[in-house]
Amino acid sequence: MLSMxxxxxxxxxxxxxxxxATVLTMDxxxxxxxxxxxxxxxxxxxxxxxxxxxxxxYLNVNTNQTTTLNSIFTVAxxxxxxxxxxxxAISRNIGYQLxxxxxxxxxxIHYQIGSNKSAPTMATTRSVPDFGNDLxxxxxxxxxxxxTVILSLAMFFLLICLILSTVMSSA
Amino acid sequence: xxxxxxxxxxxxxxILCNAFAAAxxxxxFALAIWVAVDGYKxxxxxxxxxxxxxxxxxxxxxxxxxxxxxxxxxxxYAARKQRRSLMLSYLIIMFIIFIFECASCIxxxxxxxxxxxxxxxxxxxxxxxxxxxxxxxxxxxxxxxxVMQDVECCGTDSPLDWVEYNxxxxxLYGTTYPWPLNCCKRLSSFEVADSQGCIIGQTSTMFTxxxxxxxxxxxxxYTWAVSWxxxxxxxFVFFMxxxxxxxxxxxx
Numbered sequence: 001m002l003s004m005x006x007x008x009x010x011x012x013x014x015x016x017x018x019x020x021a022t023v024l025t026m027d028x029x030x031x032x033x034x035x036x037x038x039x040x041x042x043x044x045x046x047x048x049x050x051x052x053x054x055x056x057x058y059l060n061v062n063t064n065q066t067t068t069l070n071s072i073f074t075v076a077x078x079x080x081x082x083x084x085x086x087x088x089a090i091s092r093n094i095g096y097q098l099x100x101x102x103x104x105x106x107x108x109i110h111y112q113i114g115s116n117k118s119a120p121t122m123a124t125t126r127s128v129p130d131f132g133n134d135l136x137x138x139x140x141x142x143x144x145x146x147x148t149v150i151l152s153l154a155m156f157f158l159l160i161c162l163i164l165s166t167v168m169s170s171a
Numbered sequence: 172x173x174x175x176x177x178x179x180x181x182x183x184x185x186i187l188c189n190a191f192a193a194a195x196x197x198x199x200f201a202l203a204i205w206v207a208v209d210g211y212k213x214x215x216x217x218x219x220x221x222x223x224x225x226x227x228x229x230x231x232x233x234x235x236x237x238x239x240x241x242x243x244x245x246x247x248y249a250a251r252k253q254r255r256s257l258m259l260s261y262l263i264i265m266f267i268i269f270i271f272e273c274a275s276c277i278x279x280x281x282x283x284x285x286x287x288x289x290x291x292x293x294x295x296x297x298x299x300x301x302x303x304x305x306x307x308x309x310x311x312x313x314x315x316x317x318v319m320q321d322v323e324c325c326g327t328d329s330p331l332d333w334v335e336y337n338x339x340x341x342x343l344y345g346t347t348y349p350w351p352l353n354c355c356k357r358l359s360s361f362e363v364a365d366s367q368g369c370i371i372g373q374t375s376t377m378f379t380x381x382x383x384x385x386x387x388x389x390x391x392x393y394t395w396a397v398s399w400x401x402x403x404x405x406x407f408v409f410f411m412x413x414x415x416x417x418x419x420x421x422x423x
């Protein structure tokens with residue numbers, strides 16, 4: 001039994017490699033990694049997989065349809081950092097933009113590099129609702145209340161005093 | 172009936188207060204002109220929403236400020252002449268101007284709350300009218316382009332507004348451009364510095380903060396000019412009119 005466990009344990013690194021394709025966030029230098037029809041994914045670690053060709057497989061959780069993209073890019077060397085030339089996220093070494101997705105849908109995504117498979121990650125594309133169908137009235141500022149109350153009282157008081165002073169001086 | 176000495180002192184106080192109120196009224200006139208001129212060019216944001224009474228309050232304050240100035244000079248003359256008919260007409264005219272100025276202060280403060288109490292109205296307007304081919308659409312597009320470039324901002328609360336919600340811009344330009352190119356940093360030659368990076372969303376190539384803070388601070392500045400300064404002038408005029416009424420009752 002124990003020897004079986006040891007043998008199985010030896011296979012675990014081949015089942016899931018120790019990296020995953022995470023969705024990029026503001027910390028990675030982009031506004032957002034989630035759009036309505038694409039997601040920006042992080043790249044595999046360059047120290048282990050530089051120069052290797054990467055495949056990507058993703059599953060649409062709603063329709064249960066799996067799509068495989070073969071040889072989408074080659075992992076760059078660690079010496080090349082993020083650059084500002086090139087028209088795609090991958091040519092700038094920021095990440096990989098997985099396109100042609102449906103909006104408001106959840107996907108399970110993982111990279112495949114040779115026999116190494118990354119830990120799968122869940123990513124949901126943005127559903128794009130209309131804004132402002134239920135606009136609530138913003139709270140009243142204190143300024144409005146103070147000005148309205150005090151000026152209304154002042155107006156009323158002045159009117160009373162004006163009438164009184166006219167009556168008193170004609171009496 | 173007050174003694175001659177007491178009456179003279181009261182007359183001097185009324186004259187001095189009127190002189191001060193004339194200066195304050197002229198300042199109100201000048202400040203209201205500054206608001207009406209709208210140096211920050213943000214009028215379309217309130218005009219298109221139909222809630223532009225901050226500027227209506229400014230126009231009323233232009234009238235009342237100048238009217239206070241003229242009437243207070245008349246008040247100095249009326250107090251010096253010590254004639255009851257003149258003082259009574261002065262009091263009635265000042266009271267009418269007082270009512271108009273109250274309307275200006277209250278209107279400006281209330282409409283500011285509608286517009287910029289939170290970012291919802293401005294955001295909805297931006298999503299609906301930016302890039303729309305209508306009169307309102309063109310005004311809003313021009314205003315937002317100017318704000319995004321001058322203030323170096325994108326979207327209402329952040330650039331994510333363009334990506335999270337449906338908008339006329341998205342309907343027209345699809346998802347190739349997640350946000351307008353006015354969100355991108357530009358060189359001094361006005362060319363976009365890095366349009367591809369901006370489309371991907373690299374934070375180093377575009378503006379990442381929202382424009383609502385600026386819009387809210389400008390409209391609040393206009394409102395505080397009209398409503399709070401108007402309020403302080405009103406408080407001074409209130410006490411001055413009370414003293415003038417006492418003087419009026421003491422006149423023979």
